[in-house]
Amino acid sequence: MTVGREAVLDVIAQSDEHLSAEDIYMKIHPFYPAVGLTSIYRTLDILVSIGLVRKLDFGHGRAKYELAEDSNGKGHHHHLVCRGCGRIIDYNDFIDEELALLKKTEESLSRKYNFRIDNHLIQFYGFCDTCKKPER
Amino acid sequence: MTVGREAVLDVIAQSDEHLSAEDIYMKIHPFYPAVGLTSIYRTLDILVSIGLVRKLDFGHGRAKYELAEDSNGKGHHHHLVCRGCGRIIDYNDFIDEELALLKKTEESLSRKYNFRIDNHLIQFYGFCDTCKKPER
DNA sequence: AATGATAATGGAAATCGTTTCCATTAACAC
DNA sequence: GTGTTAATGGAAACGATTTCCATTATCATT
Numbered sequence: 001m002t003v004g005r006e007a008v009l010d011v012i013a014q015s016d017e018h019l020s021a022e023d024i025y026m027k028i029h030p031f032y033p034a035v036g037l038t039s040i041y042r043t044l045d046i047l048v049s050i051g052l053v054r055k056l057d058f059g060h061g062r063a064k065y066e067l068a069e070d071s072n073g074k075g076h077h078h079h080l081v082c083r084g085c086g087r088i089i090d091y092n093d094f095i096d097e098e099l100a101l102l103k104k105t106e107e108s109l110s111r112k113y114n115f116r117i118d119n120h121l122i123q124f125y126g127f128c129d130t131c132k133k134p135e136r
Numbered sequence: 137m138t139v140g141r142e143a144v145l146d147v148i149a150q151s152d153e154h155l156s157a158e159d160i161y162m163k164i165h166p167f168y169p170a171v172g173l174t175s176i177y178r179t180l181d182i183l184v185s186i187g188l189v190r191k192l193d194f195g196h197g198r199a200k201y202e203l204a205e206d207s208n209g210k211g212h213h214h215h216l217v218c219r220g221c222g223r224i225i226d227y228n229d230f231i232d233e234e235l236a237l238l239k240k241t242e243e244s245l246s247r248k249y250n251f252r253i254d255n256h257l258i259q260f261y262g263f264c265d266t267c268k269k270p271e272r
Numbered sequence: 273a274a275t276g277a278t279a280a281t282g283g284a285a286a287t288c289g290t291t292t293c294c295a296t297t298a299a300c301a302c
Numbered sequence: 303g304t305g306t307t308a309a310t311g312g313a314a315a316c317g318a319t320t321t322c323c324a325t326t327a328t329c330a331t332t
Binding site (some may be wrong): 273275277279280281284286287288290291292293294296297298300302 | 304311312317320323328329330
């Protein structure tokens with residue numbers, strides 16, 4: 001654990017948003033100008049690989065990162081993605097039902113396709129409050 | 137509808153795999169050498185926007201495209217993504233249960249967040265048959 | 273056929289997030 | 303304090319996708 005790595009983890013832990021590598025760089029830079037973007041990427045890879053951080057792709061061309069659910073205080077959640085403004089809403093309604101079904105599905109798929117499943121992704125796409133066009 | 141557009145849609149319709157823009161270009165080029173990559177991208181955008189084609193991102197850095205479920209003969213399905221070799225498996229086990237829960241969730245989320253949901257994404261990640269490491 | 277307006281085209285260049293390279297520096301066991 | 307190794311950051315490379323722009327096809331109107 002070096003200064004730079006600590007800083008990256010700190011920033012992610014502090015923030016309750018989904019941060020891109022550059023977001024993180026921006027937040028760190030004022031305090032640790034010596035830490036470069038490359039190291040941020042490297043550190044993120046490590047944090048993801050040890051399971052502390054989750055890498056997310058909402059289709060906006062850049063990866064976002066959030067603290068893994070074990071430590072994020074929000075518990076397991078999924079995402080609502082606005083195609084208008086790109087806003088992401090975390091939700092955990094029905095999360096238990098979802099997880100139960102997912103578990104069941106995972107088990108069945110694992111068996112059927114001889115596949116070891118260790119992660120899943122659920123996202124809803126649409127238009128948020130402010131981006132909804134008036135009905136026509 | 138121009139020759140190039142027809143060709144793109146044809147290739148997607150014929151194939152039962154998930155094709156990248158370049159895959160499509162490769163398949164079209166021998167027959168229509170005049171059709172450029174740029175047009176493929178343009179056409180794909182159009183096909184996606186009118187709902188004939190679905191754009192997929194499996195996290196391999198390039199978008200993949202498949203025929204929308206209305207016309208693909210496979211019906212609604214979700215994906216199993218192998219992190220080892222990148223293989224994608226389409227499945228539709230429990231699809232009815234999944235869709236039922238998704239529908240219910242969508243309705244609730246729409247109301248709660250005043251969000252118009254028109255699409256969803258479900259993917260499982262893991263390691264396929266051949267990529268599974270021996271248990272240890 | 274000739275005209276003119278508009279849509280579609282493809283190749284080159286630009287874009288931009290991410291990776292790779294590599295020479296430098298930090299850490300640390302001996 | 304010397305040697306070995308891991309970590310670093312800046313520049314350059316990378317690669318999928320977009321943008322630019324001059325050319326070409328389309329087609330309704332004369």
